[in-house]
Each structure stands twice: as structure tokens, then as C-alpha cells.
Amino acid sequence: MATILRTLSYQYQWLYDTISGVAAISVGGEARFHQLPLQGLKIHSETKVLDVCCGSGQATQYLVQYSQDVTGLDVSLLSLQRAQRNVPQAKYVEALAEEMPFLDNQFDLVHTSVALHEMKPAVLREIVKQVYRVLKPGGVFALVDFHKPTNLLFWPGLSLFLWLFETQTAWQLLETNLAGVIEEIGFEVFKHQLYAGGSLQVIQARK
Numbered sequence: 788m789a790t791i792l793r794t795l796s797y798q799y800q801w802l803y804d805t806i807s808g809v810a811a812i813s814v815g816g817e818a819r820f821h822q823l824p825l826q827g828l829k830i831h832s833e834t835k836v837l838d839v840c841c842g843s844g845q846a847t848q849y850l851v852q853y854s855q856d857v858t859g860l861d862v863s864l865l866s867l868q869r870a871q872r873n874v875p876q877a878k879y880v881e882a883l884a885e886e887m888p889f890l891d892n893q894f895d896l897v898h899t900s901v902a903l904h905e906m907k908p909a910v911l912r913e914i915v916k917q918v919y920r921v922l923k924p925g926g927v928f929a930l931v932d933f934h935k936p937t938n939l940l941f942w943p944g945l946s947l948f949l950w951l952f953e954t955q956t957a958w959q960l961l962e963t964n965l966a967g968v969i970e971e972i973g974f975e976v977f978k979h980q981l982y983a984g985g986s987l988q989v990i991q992a993r994k
């Protein structure tokens with residue numbers, strides 16, 4: 788379940804960004820939040836990057852600081868129009884992440900930020916398979932998303948957030964071994980780090 792705030796936050800970008808900004812305080816702010824999945828990766832101007840479920844370009848804006856070859860993919864045309872305005876340095880593709888319209892072995896880095904929790908388990912698996920397919924051998928999948936808190940003090944805040952803004956799929960992700968799913972598809976997970984009392988996870992995995 789979710790409340791009207793979820794609908795409103797997707798309707799009004801300023802509301803989405805304000806909520807994300809407040810939530811990101813738990814890890815030191817929005818800029819740090821978006822750097823977390825990129826930490827330790829070698830990204831240069833020629834690195835071919837795909838930002839899956841890019842929304843209005845919230846994370847894309849950081850990816851274009853490293854690479855001149857960034858593509859954002861999202862199913863929402865409205866979000867893509869906003870992304871095009873907010874981060875014109877990237878290219879954008881309107882598509883389902885589980886049906887990516889790219890050839891095999893195209894990207895060096897596939898990134899996704901707080902989006903997999905919106906997927907039903909079967910769709911989530913399909914997206915990870917697609918990410919594997921479109922990555923070059925040796926390419927990296929990097930993501931940040933929710934995780935079941937390991938520190939009990941973080942449960943009330945996360946529960947309130949999920950209740951206000953998220954649906955059943957976010958609660959399902961808390962019960963999912965996401966790194967395990969990624970490994971089952973064939974990736975080698977080389978980083979799995981928890982933040983904000985365990986309520987956020989960063990995964991980096993190599994094809």
C-alpha cells in the first residue's frame with residue numbers, strides 16, 4: 788500500500804526531490820547518496836553508461852560528470868521529458884527495463900538508483916537478466932536500493948517512508964536476497980555494502 792503522497796511525488800518533481808533530499812540526509816546528503824554505488828569504479832569520458840529507471844535524471848546528473856556517453860532509460864515519458872531538461876548531456880530511451888531495446892554486450896556500466904524496489908520479483912529477475920545481457924563481458928552493474936535494517940533504530944523511519952511512498956514491492960525487496968538474485972543470474976558480486984543502519988544497500992557486480 789501507499790498514500791496519496793506517492794502519486795503526488797511522481798506528479799510534482801519538486802516534491803519527489805524534496806523527499807529524496809530529506810531521505811538522503813541519513814547518508815550525508817544527496818550528492819553522497821548518488822556517489823555511493825559509483826565508489827571505487829573507474830569511469831572515464833568514454834565509459835558507456837546506462838542509467839536504468841533514470842526518472843527525471845536524479846542520478847544521471849552525477850553520471851554525466853564522469854562520462855560523455857550516458858543513456859537514461861525509463862518507462863515514463865513525463866520523467867524522460869524532465870530528465871531531458873534537467874540533464875541534456877545524456878541520451879534517453881523510453882522503454883521497459885525488462886525489455887531493453889539494446890543489442891547484447893553494449894555497456895561498460897549499468898547503474899540503477901532506488902528503482903528495483905518498484906518491481907515484482909519476476910520482473911526484477913527479468914531486469915537483472917537484461918542488465919547482464921546488455922553489459923559487455925567484464926562490465927559492471929552498480930545499484931543502490933532499500934535493504935532490511937540491521938539496526939533496529941532505523942526500522943521506524945524506513946517503515947514510515949515505505950508506508951507513505953511505496954507499495955508492496957518495496958516490502959518484498961526487504962525480504963529478498965538481492966545480491967543472491969544477481970549472482971544466480973551469473974554476476975560476480977564484488978561489493979555489497981550497507982548504509983543508514985542497514986536500510987540501504989549498495990551492490991557492485993561484474994559480468
Ligand SMILES: C[S@@+](CC[C@H](N)C(=O)[O-])C[C@H]1O[C@@H](n2cnc3c(N)ncnc32)[C@H](O)[C@@H]1O
Nearest residue numbers: 840841842845861862863866883884900901902
Ligand atoms: C523511484 S524512481 C527512481 C528514479 C531515479 N533513478 C532516482 O534515483 O531518483 C523509479 C523510476 O523507475 C521507473 N520505472 C518503474 N518501473 C519501470 C520499468 N518496468 N521499466 C522502466 N522504468 C521503470 C519509474 O518511471 C520511475 O521513474
